[in-house]
Amino acid sequence: MFLHGTSRINESGHLEIGGCDTVQLANQYGTPLYIVDEQLIRQKMRAFVGAFEKTGLPFQVGYASKAFSTLAMCRIVDEEGLLLDVVSDGELYTALHAGFPAERIYFHGNNKSPFEIEYALDAGIRLFVADNFIELEMLQVLAEQKGKKANVILRVSPGVEAHTHAYIQTGQEDSKFGFDLSSGQAHQAALQAYHASHLNLEGFHCHIGSQIFETEAFRLAIDKMARLAKECYEQYGIQTRILNVGGGFGIRYEENETPRPVEQYVQTIASAVTRAFQRLPQIPEIWIEPGRSIVGEAGTTLYTIGTVKEVIGVRKYVAVDGGMTDNLRPALYQARYEAMLANRAAEEADETVSIAGKCCESGDMLIWDIELPRVTQGDLLAVSCTGAYNYSMANNYNRIRRPAVVFVQNGEADLVVERETLQDIISQDRIPKRLLRKEQVKTNESQLSKTL
Ligand SMILES: Cc1ncc(COP(=O)(O)O)c(C=O)c1O
Numbered sequence: 009m010f011l012h013g014t015s016r017i018n019e020s021g022h023l024e025i026g027g028c029d030t031v032q033l034a035n036q037y038g039t040p041l042y043i044v045d046e047q048l049i050r051q052k053m054r055a056f057v058g059a060f061e062k063t064g065l066p067f068q069v070g071y072a073s074k075a076f077s078t079l080a081m082c083r084i085v086d087e088e089g090l091l092l093d094v095v096s097d098g099e100l101y102t103a104l105h106a107g108f109p110a111e112r113i114y115f116h117g118n119n120k121s122p123f124e125i126e127y128a129l130d131a132g133i134r135l136f137v138a139d140n141f142i143e144l145e146m147l148q149v150l151a152e153q154k155g156k157k158a159n160v161i162l163r164v165s166p167g168v169e170a171h172t173h174a175y176i177q178t179g180q181e182d183s184k185f186g187f188d189l190s191s192g193q194a195h196q197a198a199l200q201a202y203h204a205s206h207l208n209l210e211g212f213h214c215h216i217g218s219q220i221f222e223t224e225a226f227r228l229a230i231d232k233m234a235r236l237a238k239e240c241y242e243q244y245g246i247q248t249r250i251l252n253v254g255g256g257f258g259i260r261y262e263e264n265e266t267p268r269p270v271e272q273y274v275q276t277i278a279s280a281v282t283r284a285f286q287r288l289p290q291i292p293e294i295w296i297e298p299g300r301s302i303v304g305e306a307g308t309t310l311y312t313i314g315t316v317k318e319v320i321g322v323r324k325y326v327a328v329d330g331g332m333t334d335n336l337r338p339a340l341y342q343a344r345y346e347a348m349l350a351n352r353a354a355e356e357a358d359e360t361v362s363i364a365g366k367c368c369e370s371g372d373m374l375i376w377d378i379e380l381p382r383v384t385q386g387d388l389l390a391v392s393c394t395g396a397y398n399y400s401m402a403n404n405y406n407r408i409r410r411p412a413v414v415f416v417q418n419g420e421a422d423l424v425v426e427r428e429t430l431q432d433i434i435s436q437d438r439i440p441k442r443l444l445r446k447e448q449v450k451t452n453e454s455q456l457s458k459t460l
């Protein structure tokens with residue numbers, strides 16, 4: 009397994025992250041356990057900011073909450089001075105509850121509800137990334153009702169196909185996200201927003217997909233967005249003050265993968281924007297909003313190995329105490345991960361096994377064909393690079409409890425999300441009166457009265 013950030017193999021032959029022995033973490037917090045290397049997160053954020061500072065251009069780095077959102081994470085994003093991208097009332101609530109300043113939060117999403125829009129307007133967020141005509145109308149009406157002006161940038165689908173899994177491509181024309189560029193919808197939306205009495209159009213947004221290794225797709229998208237900005241300026245007098253080019257920068261899940269260094273993505277974006285906007289009155293403030301490239305490599309999931317089944321002459325299945333409930337990505341995108349035995353990290357691999365999850369789904373396989381030392385029940389498996397879209401996509405399939413999350417740094421571990429309890433699993437359930445057994449009626453009613 010490729011070791012990221014502060015991960016190393018310590019003198020006991022155990023995997024250590026942030027100065028904490030993962031075997032001790034497993035004993036203390038149980039498994040499955042998400043371990044997050046706080047120093048690596050901060051380092052990634054600073055790398056984006058530092059790379060932009062070198063360009064001398066106006067910029068803002070945002071963090072896409074969808075990759076991993078908790079109260080503690082919002083505190084770190086705030087301390088590092090980034091903007092925060094949210095896409096739901098839940099992400100907004102988390103941010104505000106963490107004390108994240110509303111004026112650095114902006115709201116994404118292709119189907120924002122009236123409640124979400126009102127909540128965000130009341131909170132006084134920085135802006136909305138408007139996705140479609142119905143939303144523009146809702147924003148105008150709700151802002152007017154509140155006697156406010158809503159700042160907006162328009163999400164545009166630029167018709168650029170990035171080379172990544174089809175389910176995480178978003179910039180192509182046939183997409184559920186954004187105003188289509190080629191049919192003239194984006195121009196029409198710009199005109200509508202510009203003339204709306206309670207909207208303040210500040211610019212444009214595009215996001216071409218996720219886990220992108222090439223830089224060419226970003227350049228192509230920026231060229232198209234600059235053409236849109238130029239046409240809007242020349243035809244309607246609209247000035248583009250912000251150009252948000254999204255996130256999507258690839259990371260190294262497997263040792264043989266070679267994503268570009270952050271500086272290279274930033275350099276490409278900065279020079280593409282400078283060149284493409286040279287005939288316009290001003291270079292817009294460049295925004296990016298990475299998620300995966302900030303938290304992905306910082307996460308490691310620790311599992312306990314349970315059963316082992318050998319299909320003679322075919323394959324050995326090694327089952328862990330989690331699976332598609334804590335990491336949906338292999339089942340959803342055929343995503344590949346690397347792993348090691350955390351308690352025997354220095355030992356040589358001597359067999360090929362496949363790692364199965366514990367859900368009642370044949371597709372619940374975390375890793376096919378991985379080389380490991382001969383495993384036994386009770387060994388600890390550490391799967392690397394699980395910081396992004398793991399905890400945030402975790403679910404309770406089979407009524408499995410979602411794991412705890414610990415942040416580690418300088419030898420200290422802080423529990424930032426508690427493991428769900430069995431009580432949590434039924435906490436939202438209600439039994440209708442007609443299904444209650446006699447002895448349950450009283451308890452249920454007293455519970456209900458407590459909730460009401
Ligand atoms: C609009 C938008 N911005 C930002 C992101 C974050 O992408 P990534 O985590 O690949 O950086 C996404 C997710 O793909 C997205 O849809």
Ligand SMILES: N[C@@H](CCCC[NH3+])C(=O)O
Binds near residue numbers: 178218219337396397
């Ligand atoms: N959830 C996806 C990426 C996010 C897509 C959001 N536009 C993944 O795990 O890779």
